[in-house]
Amino acid sequence: MQLRCGTRILDLSRPVVMGIVNVTVDSFSDGGRHLDPQCALAHALRMAEAGAGLIDIGAESTRPGAGAVDAGEQIRRAVPVVRALASRSRVPISIDTSQAEVMTAAVEAGAVMINDVRALREPGALEAAACTSAAVCLMHMQGEPRTMQRTPRYTNVVAEVGAFLDERVRACLAAGISRDRLVLDPGIGFGKRLEHNLALLAALPELCRQGLPVLIGVSRKSMFGELLGRAVEQRLAGSLAGAVAGVLAGASIVRAHDVAESCDALRVIEALRQAGYAPERR
Ligand SMILES: Nc1nc2[nH]c(S[C@@H](C(=O)O)c3ccccc3)nc2c(=O)[nH]1
Numbered sequence: 001m002q003l004r005c006g007t008r009i010l011d012l013s014r015p016v017v018m019g020i021v022n023v024t025v026d027s028f029s030d031g032g033r034h035l036d037p038q039c040a041l042a043h044a045l046r047m048a049e050a051g052a053g054l055i056d057i058g059a060e061s062t063r064p065g066a067g068a069v070d071a072g073e074q075i076r077r078a079v080p081v082v083r084a085l086a087s088r089s090r091v092p093i094s095i096d097t098s099q100a101e102v103m104t105a106a107v108e109a110g111a112v113m114i115n116d117v118r119a120l121r122e123p124g125a126l127e128a129a130a131c132t133s134a135a136v137c138l139m140h141m142q143g144e145p146r147t148m149q150r151t152p153r154y155t156n157v158v159a160e161v162g163a164f165l166d167e168r169v170r171a172c173l174a175a176g177i178s179r180d181r182l183v184l185d186p187g188i189g190f191g192k193r194l195e196h197n198l199a200l201l202a203a204l205p206e207l208c209r210q211g212l213p214v215l216i217g218v219s220r221k222s223m224f225g226e227l228l229g230r231a232v233e234q235r236l237a238g239s240l241a242g243a244v245a246g247v248l249a250g251a252s253i254v255r256a257h258d259v260a261e262s263c264d265a266l267r268v269i270e271a272l273r274q275a276g277y278a279p280e281r282r
Helices: 037-049 071-088 100-106 125-130 155-176 192-204 206-208 221-226 236-249 261-273
Strands: 002-005 008-011 016-022 056-057 092-098 111-114 133-137 182-184 215-217 253-256
Touching: 002 133, 008 192, 016 037, 016 155, 016 261, 037 056, 037 071, 056 071, 056 111, 056 236, 071 092, 071 100, 092 100, 100 125, 111 125, 125 261, 133 155, 155 182, 155 192, 182 215, 192 206, 192 221, 206 236, 215 236, 221 236, 236 253, 236 261, 253 261
Parallel strands: 016 056, 016 253, 056 092, 092 111, 111 133, 133 182, 215 253
Antiparallel strands: 002 008
């Protein structure tokens, strides 16, 4: 499987780890450590060195309860880091934003993927993405980060998330964004209770059979806090289990804080697959 990322093609025949750089003050798991552009750049370079095949740079924390950060502030925080990283490394860069102006500015500075937790639903976002050749990750979220975890409710979470992503793909194709640029993401933790996150991960083979690359982000999320009673810093084992399960189900990209450990875990999976490991798919 391949993904068009700007003028480049990202090979997804083996799973790719997307390293996370939050240039925010309140991201839940590394809040404030990377607000300084030099610190964010150093962290990005370390993750690329550790094996990250993508670096996701975000200036608006989308964790539950997070307030919105306006486009101007997102640009001030994220674009210098995108530009500096693009000049220092060949690692493909993703911009984690929902705002059209931020997408445009970040792509001009060197980003080759747009990671939008609102799936291009904000005003002008679809058009802004269509004006680039960047890849686009379409993620499902119920509600808004500030309130999404208050009362997540679904009749059938797998069907509803699937239908939402289908509709967003159609909207992208209609706007002239080609299928070879699209990535699907169920949005673990975005307006979901534990049982919803588990159901979505259990049904991931179904989502992966749509023929588009799938990205999953489980790293350090509250589902492991609830399942294991672990604080944010103690969720590596749970995060790796979630990443391995996602890749075995067919996910192509794993968004992670702990890049070296995630790369190690996925290298073991690749070696097993090369040796013929193929658990029956439901
Ligand atoms: N595509 C894609 N982008 C993402 N951005 C984030 S934010 C995340 C955090 O790590 O803070 C987070 C943590 C806790 C709750 C919600 C969000 N999660 C994803 C994801 O799962 N998929």
